[in-house]
Amino acid sequence: MRCEVCGRETPKLIRAEIEGAELMVCNECAKLGKVLRTHEKAPNAVYMPRKETAPLIEPFELIDDFGTEIKKARERLGLTREQLAKKIFEKESVLQRIEANELEPSDELVLKLEKALNIRLRV
């Protein structure tokens, strides 16, 4: 995060009114003006249930044999489970359970798998 007055990188921005303008500034620059009420809590935590912070996709149903589809597509691309796991930043053990139809991938993971493997896992 950068201070809007001096441009310095700062871990915490303070909302302050400086010469009539409302700016997000660093600690030092905040002293130049009037500090406005800061929002200590992240807006997401206050206003939005956790689910809505997930990627903006419609709710969907997974196909029944998603695990098989993933495994087939992965093997078709000549990827090992480890390689695919790395590609989508997921644990190999998770992928293994998904391929065994033991674990349903999260919405986000479904999208990543669809993209990485060029398949469709939604009904």
Ligand SMILES: [Zn+2]
């Ligand atoms: Zn500053």
